[in-house]
Amino acid sequence: MRELISTPIFGIMISLIAFEIGCILYKKTKVPILNPLFTSIIMVMCFLTIFNINVSDYDKGGQFISFFLSPATVILAVPLYKKIKLLKAYALPIVAGITAGSLVGIITVIFLCHLFGISKPLDISMIPKSITVPIGVEVSKQLGGIPSITVAAIIITGIMGAVVGPYVCKLFKIEDKVAVGVAIGTASHAVGTTKAIELGEVEGAMSSLSIGLAGIITVFIAPVITKIFENFI
Numbered sequence: 001m002r003e004l005i006s007t008p009i010f011g012i013m014i015s016l017i018a019f020e021i022g023c024i025l026y027k028k029t030k031v032p033i034l035n036p037l038f039t040s041i042i043m044v045m046c047f048l049t050i051f052n053i054n055v056s057d058y059d060k061g062g063q064f065i066s067f068f069l070s071p072a073t074v075i076l077a078v079p080l081y082k083k084i085k086l087l088k089a090y091a092l093p094i095v096a097g098i099t100a101g102s103l104v105g106i107i108t109v110i111f112l113c114h115l116f117g118i119s120k121p122l123d124i125s126m127i128p129k130s131i132t133v134p135i136g137v138e139v140s141k142q143l144g145g146i147p148s149i150t151v152a153a154i155i156i157t158g159i160m161g162a163v164v165g166p167y168v169c170k171l172f173k174i175e176d177k178v179a180v181g182v183a184i185g186t187a188s189h190a191v192g193t194t195k196a197i198e199l200g201e202v203e204g205a206m207s208s209l210s211i212g213l214a215g216i217i218t219v220f221i222a223p224v225i226t227k228i229f230e231n232f233i
Contacts, residue, residue, distance in 0.1 A: 005053060011061020018043040032163040037155060037191055069134040083205045090178055094206070097179070098213045099221075101186035105130045106218070106225050114232040123233050125149035127222055129157040132189045135215035139222050154189065161188020162195040181206025186214045 004010055021043065022036030048058055087094060106127050113123035125145035128136035133154050140150035165184045174180055177200055184196045185207030193211060197204030226233065 005057050006060070008061040008064055011058045012064060013061070014044055014047060014058065015040070015062065015065060018047070032195060033159070035159050035162055035191060035194070038159050041155070069137070083209050086178075086202075086205065087209060094178070094182055094209075095213070097182045098186045098210055099217055101183065102130070102214050102217050102221060103225065105187065106222060107229070110225070110229045110232050120233050121146055122149060124226065126153045127226065128218060129153040130187055130189060131215040131218050132211055135219065139219060143222060143226055155191070158188045158191025161192035165192055165195060166199060177202040178206050182210050185210025189214070 018040035019036055022039035025039055026034050026036050044058070048055065109126050109129065110123065113126065121144070124143045125140055126149065127143060127145070128139040128150055131139070131154070133151055136150050136154050137147045140147050161184060165188060169180050169183065174183065180199065181196050181203040184192045184203070189211050193204065193207040196207035
């Protein structure tokens with residue numbers, strides 16, 4: 001048994017099984033907080049703790065999964081290509097909305113971290129919280145953050161966006177489908193997009209499109225905003 005645990009196959013299989021169970025739970029319950037990504041993380045953590053398995057053993061397989069995150073970023077070009085006509089029709093409001101959302105997200109993190117006295121490494125690590133993991137990790141490295149903290153921040157942001165995003169849109173009476181999709185995709189990347197897809201085809205498409213654009217915009221503006229507000233970090 002020990003020989004199996006020390007191989008990469010163990011980490012890969014545990015991750016896949018936990019995620020599949022999470023998918024089944026979410027399909028049966030439709031409870032936003034039971035997002036497959038969130039529940040699979042909890043299950044893996046509990047499994048490793050109960051059976052006293054070292055994280056380093058699990059990570060031998062986890063590293064293989066992490067390796068494919070960056071190449072997987074290329075798939076973000078698919079929703080952009082599929083909805084290119086919709087993007088052209090609403091180009092200015094879409095780009096303006098995503099840019100504004102990305103700016104507000106970054107500045108809010110900086111000021112809240114300053115308000116609560118959070119250290120600079122943690123502050124910087126949470127700046128890319130609203131973009132997809134592969135891009136967010138690279139932005140974090142570029143800024144001098146801690147990638148593991150960035151991943152945790154991205155996951156939490158995505159889950160919160162999926163849970164409260166639709167309610168926020170209802171609260172502020174945002175009924176335009178394009179606006180709803182852009183808001184959810186910009187604020188909570190792929191995890192939020194899973195909820196946007198449930199809301200409707202247009203919402204899901206615009207949210208998917210926003211993931212890629214928000215990531216690209218953040219890559220360029222994050223270093224600039226960080227430099228401007230460096231006294232608050």
